Amino acid sequence: MIPAAAKLLHALREPAAMAGFGDDDWDLVVRQAAAAGLLGRLAALARQAGVDGAIPVPVQRHLTAHRTIAEQQQRAVRWELVHLSKALDELPGPVLLLKGAAYAAADLPPAPGRLFSDIDLMVPKDQLGAAEPALMLGGWHASHHDAYDQRYYRQWMHELPPMVHIRRQTVIDLHHDLLPETARIRTRPDLILAAATPLAAFARFSIPSRPDQVLHSATHLFHEGEWQHGLRDLVDLDALLRAYAAEPGFWDRLLQRAAALNLGRPLYHALRCAERILATPVPADVLARCPAAPSPPVRALMDRLFTAAFATAHHSMRLPLSAPAEFVLYVRSHWLRMPPHLLLPHLLRKSWKRRTEGWFERGRKSSGDGAPIMRPDR
Incomplete structure (x- = not known):
């Protein structure tokens, strides 16, 4: 049973x-x-x-x-x-569609039945200054107005603050890299942009090469600390790998690309978790040859953490370690994203902000007549 x-x-x-x-x-x-x-x-x-x-x-x-x-x-x-x-018609460089938008526009294997909430774009970093005002003229505006949030995104992150269309309420995430500027892993967005494939149906846009689609999905999943959609993202990876594995030489190209982009570790975790949790057919030698594969003790620890984290979607799926695993992986995601001298003040500020917003919500609910309550300064 x-x-x-x-x-x-x-x-x-x-x-x-x-x-x-x-x-x-x-x-x-x-x-x-x-x-x-x-x-x-x-x-x-x-x-x-x-x-x-x-x-x-x-x-x-x-x-x-x-x-x-x-x-x-x-x-x-x-x-x-x-x-x-x-x-974005006047923008000189390539514009990449990432993840859900790429799946939908190019009818990629994860597309059938896939839900998503925003459109992820990627442009060369030196073209952000042209892309952002072009989007603003098109009706999209920044959703984060707090000075700290603006600095957080623009100085440290791999994307600008999310932009929301004033009428259609569609959300755009404008990236210039796969990982933050402050991340412990440094990758090569120029190589990803150079290898992109133009879309016939949408001439302004391109999508990442097939190995890069897998690597971006793996990097996004295994560097994030929010696991609400973890299983969904692993299902995306499973669909990509099952479809592309039939191509001659795909696994070799994927490993070579992971080495070139310095993304061997997230690829290893993606392949191992997809194989263990979704029975994705991954050749044993591929895992053995994966760049930056962890040592056996680290692998055993991460296996337990990831298995518990992927079981958090519904209470009936949770394992005894699910709650501590979520917390450890949340801290890990920030540790991978920022050095300690930036990380500690950032987490303290997030904690304080969450607490003050909680005070505001409790005050609003207790006001009874719906009268406006002044929101604490964020």
Whole structure:
């Protein structure tokens, strides 16, 4: 019998098995998938496996609704790219679409059923000064007005503060690198931009090469400290790897690219977790040859932490170590992102900001009549 915590994982690993799920199984799997943001993806996998007709009708309706939402989101992204093409038409350099926007625009393997909330773009750093005002003229404005937040993004991070369109409320993240300026790992965004593939459907945009798509997804996932969408992002990696592994020489190109971009460690974690959690077929020699692979003690520790963290999407999936693993990986993400002399003041400020915002929310709720309460200075 498959334990409750593994029901969703079983569906993701073997989509055909969904044909044999009973009502109790589906009651649990739907709740787990909804919490992980994977209901649309489950619907797409069931259709690809040819078992969607074997799923109970009430569940079919639920899955179909989420697949329809995902398809609508992707249509909206493509329409947004038309507007962005006009806004960035004068920009001389390449404009890369990253992650969800790239999946939708190029119909990449993770696209079916995929939900996302923003559009990630990447331009050369020396063109940020032209790209940002062009986006502002197109209707996007910065969402962070606090002076500290502005300095945090512009001086230390790999992206500008998120930009929100004044009418459509679409969110743009404008990147110039995959990792922050202060990160312990330094990568080569110039190589990523140079190897990008132009899109026929959207001439203004390009997408990263196939190895770079995998490396960016791995880097994003294993350098972040927020695990709400961790399993969803691992599912993206699984889809990319299963599709691209059939290409002759792909694994060698991926390892060579990881070495060139100094991204061997996040790639190692991505391949190992995808293999262990989603049964992604990764050749044993690929892991053995992965650049910057951790030592056996570090590998054993990270295996336990990541396994526990990927089990946090829903309470029924959580493991005894899930809560401490989330905390340790949150601290790790900041440690990888910033040196100690910047990290400590930053975390203290975030803690104070969260606490004062909590005071504000409690005060607002206790005011009774909805009268405005002055927000503490952030």
